[in-house]
Amino acid sequence: ATAKQPYRTSYHFQPQENWMNDPNGPMYYKGVYHLFYQHNPEAATFGDRIVWGHSVSYDLINWIHLNNAIEPSGPYDINSCWSGSATIIPGKEEPMILYTGIDDKKHQVQNLAVPRNLSDTFLREWVKHSQNPVMTPPSGVEVDNFRDPSTAWQGKDGKWRVVVGAQNGDEGKAILYQSEDFVNWKVDPNPFYASQNTGVCECPDFFPVYINGSTNGVETSLQNPSVRHVLKISYLRKQHDYYFLGNYASDQGNFIPDVRFTGTSSDLRYDYGKFYASKSFFETAKNRRILWGWVNESDSTQDDIQKGWAGLQTIPRQVWLDKSGKRLVQWPLEEVEQLRGKHIRITRENLEHGSNLEVSGITASQADVEVLFELPELEKAEFLDPNGVDPQLLCSQEYAARSGTIGPFGLLALASKDLKEHTAVFFRIYRAPNGYVCLMCSDQSRSSLRHDLDKTTYGSILDIDPNLKTISLRSLIDHSIVESFGDEGRVCITSRVYPSLAIDKDAHLYVFNYGSQSVVVSELNAWSMKQAEIGYEGNISYT
Ligand code: FRU
Secondary structure, eight states, X not given: OOSSOTXXXXXXXXXXXXXXXXXXXXXXXXXXXXEEEEEETTOSSOOSSOEEEEEEESSSSSEEEOSOSBOOOSTTTTTOEEEEEEEEETTTTEEEEEEEEEOTTSOEEEEEEEESOTTSTTOOOEEEOTTOOSBOOOXXXXXXXXEOOOOOEXXXXXXXXXXXXXXXXXXXXXXXXXXXXXXSOEEOSSOXXXXXXXXXXXXXXXXXXXXXXXXXXXXXXXXXXXXXEEEEEEETTTTEEEEEEEEEETTTTEEEESSOOOSSTTSOBSOSSSOEEEEEEEETTTTXXXXXXEEOOSSOHHHHHHHTEEOEEOOOEEEEEOTTSSSEEEEEOGGGGGGEEEEEEEEEEEEOTTEEEEOOSSOTTEEEXXXXXXXOXXXXXXXXXXXXXXXXXXXXHSOTTSOOSSXXXXXXXXXXXXXXXXXXXXXEEEEETTEEEEEEEEEOTTSOSOSSSOOOOEEEEEEEOTTOOEEEEEEEEESSEEEEEEGGGXXXXXXXXXXXXXXXXXXXXXXXXXXXXOEEEEEEEEEEEOOOOEEETTTSSOO
């Protein structure tokens, strides 16, 4: 980030310029990570000729930009190449990409592309299959709402299966297809998943997770009693990524979620802030499932045109099922820690009511901070009945500066010296009818003196153990993004902010407690983060 580009990030994935949205076809192939992404090469806004940008990496942090991998070329994708996924065929070790084409009639169809040359380490060139399109809108699906094929999985019968997002009126669906050869696909007349009054299901992602609390990822095709399944749907109307834990009834060809979508704050989300159209993949090097998500801007289109770019990807996260079996856990990949530079450590610091302690000595505009808070006796907490409460609303009412009993306590990120600007990421603990709950908020309302920004406060409520003694918070701060992980990754909130004062050296970081009860910073570790090497092939030293 420079003075002219104060909001450009230093270690988040971005193209050199112009518009980016969904992550596409992430995969790990012969020692190389690939990230494709929805890209408008012509402008910093979405457009009518979207292509697949392509970058490669050896560590998921430093990236080499290559030429676009997939661009409109035939009648089946002439009006754009939209989102899709990669599948690596075992045995043959061949990657296949299924993506959505906007065809010459502006209908949405699914197409197949394969690498031209498997011995090119970076798989720079992709060839479209002669039988494209390989899927066209089936009956009961709107021709312009049929998109985003998932990574395929192989059933016990050897057949490949994928789901495609769709809509019919108000009904959202994930449509199941089967194939023996990846080219000829047969639609299943019954939807794999459907939801009423939701509108279109975008970017379905379907994968198994271990039920024993292991952080290991599971290969997408694995089916046995040691796993359960996750279906993620991006609901366009909500602009959020919701996930469902449930049973995969492979014989019936459908997915039965434990809990249905309600459209309320009780639905589970990957992230309670800005995060959409995410996609996961299983990686064999470290046996992990890795999740990428698109983070949209919160400034105006006019601002984006001025900046010359729009859209970020999150730091890739490892994802697994919590030992409770009730929710997923996400944690930034350990590779990001290689960027940690100067380190500041604070231990056993008592934060009385109204304290603000500056974490000085690091670059607060570009930092990784982990803090463990020691809680007072939980019985002292105020009462809250979380039923019917919208945590987002609660976060905007119970803003950071307002005192409670236990909390608000947390971090003030990207803060100006006078605190006129700050992004508050914090917790409040409440006594609830059936135990205790923790409210986590990311409050952007005071993040900038600038106007015309979306400063919605984000929040979520988490059940906590009545014997809980500590709670952790980690935030990855990178100029215009704050990605926060509460309670070891059980709640994630990503915020986009555009400070006018708290830029570069004028940004500060504080740990605070405005609750009437003291909390103790049991341990705080903060690091200045180095810049990741992200650039065009040939222009960077990273190879
Ligand atoms: C999600 C989405 C997808 C579509 C793509 C177009 O953000 O709308 O459904 O394939 O973006 O860029």
